[in-house]
Each structure stands twice: as C-alpha cells, then as structure tokens.
Amino acid sequence: MTTHDVDAHTLASLVADATAAPSLHNAQPWSFRHLAAQGVLRLYADLSRALPRTDPDARGLHVGCGAALFNLRVAAAAAGRSPVVRLLPDPAEPTLLAEVALNGTEPPDQALAACCPAIPLRHSSRRPFSERPLSADLQDRLSEAARAEGAQLAFPGAWHVQELLELVQDAEGREALDPGLRAETARWVRTGPTESAGASDGIPAEALGPGRYGPATPVRDFTAGRPVPGRGWAVFEKNPHIALLGTGHDGPADWLRAGQALERVLLVATAGGLVTSMTSQTLEWPELRWITRDPASAMAHVQMVIRLGYGPEGHPSPRRAVNEVLDVV
Structure with missing residues (x-):
C-alpha cells in the first residue's frame, strides 16, 4: 500500500x-x-x-x-x-x-x-455531577490540551461561576420570549422514545437528563417547557466545575481551532474519568457573550462554556451513517 x-x-x-x-x-x-x-x-x-x-x-x-x-x-x-x-x-x-x-x-x-x-466513550452528560474537586494536575492537563490546539482554557473562580449561572438564567429567559428560537430548538429535540426511533440526528429524550430543582445550572433545558414522558427531576450541583474555552481572535479559522481544542479537552477529560457537558446559551447573545469572559484571564473571545465533573455517563446521541456524509471521487 x-x-x-x-x-x-x-x-x-x-x-x-x-x-x-x-x-x-x-x-x-x-x-x-x-x-x-x-x-x-x-x-x-x-x-x-x-x-x-x-x-x-x-x-x-x-x-x-x-x-x-x-x-x-x-x-x-x-x-x-x-x-x-x-x-x-x-x-x-x-x-x-x-x-x-x-x-x-x-x-x-x-x-x-x-x-x-x-x-x-465521550457523551454529553446532562445529569447531576458530584462536587468532588478536580485535581490541579488534571486541570493542568486539560489546559495543556487546549494550548496544543492554539486555544486557552480558564477555570473561573467561584464568584464568576455564580455570575455565569445568572447569565444562563438570563439567556433562558431571552430564549423563552423568542418563538422562532424555540421552534428551531424543538426541530432537533425528541421528547419521547417513540419519536427518536430511527432518528440519526438531534437530541433524543434519553439524553436530555432530568429536569432541575432549585437554582440555575449550566445545563441547557432543550425542551423549553415541552412535556417529556417519564422524565424525572433532580437537584444539580450547587458549585459546578466550569471551564471557559477561548481564542485570541474570532473568525472562522479561530472557530475551527476552537472546535479542535474543545474536542481535545473533552477527550482528555473523558480519559481522565470525567464526564462533561457544554452550554452555548450565553454565547448566543453578543452582550452576554462578552460578560461571560473571565476578567481574571487574558482570554479575548469565549468559544464554549464546559461543565466538568464526576458523575453518571451521558446517554449516546444518534449519528448519521457514514454513507450519508461521505462522498468518494
């Protein structure tokens, strides 16, 4: 060969x-x-x-x-x-x-x-995580994974994490008032097991995780008030472990580098025994995206908010078959 x-x-x-x-x-x-x-x-x-x-x-x-x-x-x-x-x-x-x-x-x-x-093994987990701390060594390995792809990973302090949770609530409120945005989300989210049978994309009901009791969490509720049969409720971690992934510039090439850095971080986290989920809600509103920045870091443009921790693995989401996405010439 x-x-x-x-x-x-x-x-x-x-x-x-x-x-x-x-x-x-x-x-x-x-x-x-x-x-x-x-x-x-x-x-x-x-x-x-x-x-x-x-x-x-x-x-x-x-x-x-x-x-x-x-x-x-x-x-x-x-x-x-x-x-x-x-x-x-x-x-x-x-x-x-x-x-x-x-x-x-x-x-x-x-x-x-x-x-x-x-x-x-990597699947987004939208279930409650424990509040077991992340070791400094593991945080360093995750930060190095981002740097290897030309990005930066910052672990904001407790006060900024709480501010991020408030921003998530703000973003959820804005989304609730935008029927077009809610309709677009509903197109990709299945709310019942029978609907998800045979689906090759979108988020199945089994991957949504439980509804939350109590204050905001950095876990997106994709249902926007739509009922999900059999979905339970849970209390999520009070002090979630959050990482901000960012880049120095903000154009298409930077977004592609950020995506590579994001996946490298997620795979290193998975190999290290962590589960993860992501939220982009606060990044979808320009004024909230700017505030999402950690002022204690030199990060210019936040590209993803990542929740990490120890907890149950997430349910796999479907994937399109290779012959649907690959053309050979």
Missing part, C-alpha cells in the same frame, strides 16, 4: 470517528469528500443543517466541524498515519472548511493517537 492509498474500510472508520464529535443540537453540520487520487479528505460545512436563529454567524457550526476535524486527526494517527491539515484552503469556497492530506511523511503523533479510545 502506498502512502496515498486508503482502503474503504479504513476510510469509513476515519469518518465514523470524525462524526462522533459533538455539535450544536447534534445537528451534525458536516460532510466529507475523499479525493482518492490525491489521498486528501475534505471537510465541508453542511449549511442545510445550520441553525440560523441560534447560530446566525455560523460560529457554532464551525466549532462543531472543528471538533469533527480533531477526531479525524486522532483516528488517522491511531491508524498509523500523519495527517496534514489546511484550514479554509479556498477563499472562493467558504463551505470547504479543511483539507486533510492522509499521506504525511512524519511519524504518527502518539499523543493524538492516545486520544482515540476516548472517542466512543
């Missing part, structure tokens, strides 16, 4: 791992094209899966596609390859987000390959 060759089984495995990445509302806004003669796999934005009310500038779409790109790099390294990535390679084709040459000549990145076992 030459360095250009990728057999069909390996190609399907690489794309399957890529599509295990998280995305806004699990919309999975990506597609792939394999240029077999060049040994190149292209990543495209699938604008039919964009969320124009929730994500009008497509920042979240790029973050999700960046996470898929990171998984692809991890899977390629685990398969003994050294992928070479070009972000936004053609300004005339803005939906072409990245080109990945699978025939790089450098030795495979073993740190990337080591992340591969965590890919199928």
Whole structure:
C-alpha cells in the first residue's frame, strides 16, 4: 500500500470517528469528500443543517466541524498515519472548511493517537455531577490540551461561576420570549422514545437528563417547557466545575481551532474519568457573550462554556451513517 492509498474500510472508520464529535443540537453540520487520487479528505460545512436563529454567524457550526476535524486527526494517527491539515484552503469556497492530506511523511503523533479510545466513550452528560474537586494536575492537563490546539482554557473562580449561572438564567429567559428560537430548538429535540426511533440526528429524550430543582445550572433545558414522558427531576450541583474555552481572535479559522481544542479537552477529560457537558446559551447573545469572559484571564473571545465533573455517563446521541456524509471521487 502506498502512502496515498486508503482502503474503504479504513476510510469509513476515519469518518465514523470524525462524526462522533459533538455539535450544536447534534445537528451534525458536516460532510466529507475523499479525493482518492490525491489521498486528501475534505471537510465541508453542511449549511442545510445550520441553525440560523441560534447560530446566525455560523460560529457554532464551525466549532462543531472543528471538533469533527480533531477526531479525524486522532483516528488517522491511531491508524498509523500523519495527517496534514489546511484550514479554509479556498477563499472562493467558504463551505470547504479543511483539507486533510492522509499521506504525511512524519511519524504518527502518539499523543493524538492516545486520544482515540476516548472517542466512543465521550457523551454529553446532562445529569447531576458530584462536587468532588478536580485535581490541579488534571486541570493542568486539560489546559495543556487546549494550548496544543492554539486555544486557552480558564477555570473561573467561584464568584464568576455564580455570575455565569445568572447569565444562563438570563439567556433562558431571552430564549423563552423568542418563538422562532424555540421552534428551531424543538426541530432537533425528541421528547419521547417513540419519536427518536430511527432518528440519526438531534437530541433524543434519553439524553436530555432530568429536569432541575432549585437554582440555575449550566445545563441547557432543550425542551423549553415541552412535556417529556417519564422524565424525572433532580437537584444539580450547587458549585459546578466550569471551564471557559477561548481564542485570541474570532473568525472562522479561530472557530475551527476552537472546535479542535474543545474536542481535545473533552477527550482528555473523558480519559481522565470525567464526564462533561457544554452550554452555548450565553454565547448566543453578543452582550452576554462578552460578560461571560473571565476578567481574571487574558482570554479575548469565549468559544464554549464546559461543565466538568464526576458523575453518571451521558446517554449516546444518534449519528448519521457514514454513507450519508461521505462522498468518494
């Protein structure tokens, strides 16, 4: 086999791992094209899966596609390859987000390959976590994971965490008053097991977690008041562990880097025994996004709010089949 060759089984495995990445509302806004003669796999934005009310500038779409790109790099390294990535390679084709040459000549990145076992284990957990503290060593490893992808991870202090919880409440109130936004969310959220049967995208009822008693938590309630049969209620942690992922600039390339950093952080967290969930509610309103910044850090633009801790694993969300997202030419 030459360095250009990728057999069909390996190609399907690489794309399957890529599509295990998280995305806004699990919309999975990506597609792939394999240029077999060049040994190149292209990543495209699938604008039919964009969320124009929730994500009008497509920042979240790029973050999700960046996470898929990171998984692809991890899977390629685990398969003994050294992928070479070009972000936004053609300004005339803005939906072409990245080109990945699978025939790089450098030795495979073993740190990337080591992340591969965590890919199928990572699921967003929207259940209560314990308040067991995170060790300084684990926080350092998570911060280093973000730095390795050109991003920054900050762990805000207790006072700022409480302010973030208030911002989540503010964002929830704004969403409740926006029928278009609520309708867009409802399109992607299943409220009953029978509805989710056979679904290949969106958030199934089983992955929503319980409703909450008490004050705000950094866990998005995707149901917006819609009833979910059999859904229970729970008290969530009073002092959640929160991390802010950010970048120095705020354009499409930065969003793609943030997505790669996000997935690297999530996989390192999963390998370290943590469960995670994410919220972008406060980032969907420009004035709230600015306040989300941790003034004690030098972070310029927050790209994701991550909740981490020890607790029950999340329920898997469905994924589209490889043949739905991959084109071979």
